[in-house]
Amino acid sequence: MKKLGEEGYTWTEAHIDPWIEDPKALLPDSPMALAFQGIPDADERANIIAYLKTQK
Numbered sequence: 070m071k072k073l074g075e076e077g078y079t080w081t082e083a084h085i086d087p088w089i090e091d092p093k094a095l096l097p098d099s100p101m102a103l104a105f106q107g108i109p110d111a112d113e114r115a116n117i118i119a120y121l122k123t124q125k
């Protein structure tokens with residue numbers, strides 16, 4: 070994941086949603102996927118993303 074950042078990867082809303090839904094579906098061996106199983110509830114994810122958008 071850090072490696073992606075160093076390669077210039079930019080996190081957008083469209084990327085965060087599937088990532089927090091199921092991190093291991095995107096990067097099975099990332100530390101986050103190992104530690105965090107994800108949030109299946111779409112409303113809950115939408116609330117988290119709405120909060121993150123207030124933190125610019």
Ligand code: HEM
Nearest residue numbers: 070071072073074080085089099100101102104105108117
């Ligand atoms: C739901 C809220 C969360 C969001 C939006 C989120 C988002 C992210 C993002 C965007 C990254 C990548 C950062 C980068 O580009 O370097 C990341 C990495 C990471 N996250 Fe989360 N995360 C969340 C919850 C969690 C939880 C609950 C844990 C642990 C239990 C966790 C553990 C980690 C770890 C260990 C990394 C580093 C992974 C790596 O560098 O490969 N995250 N997270």
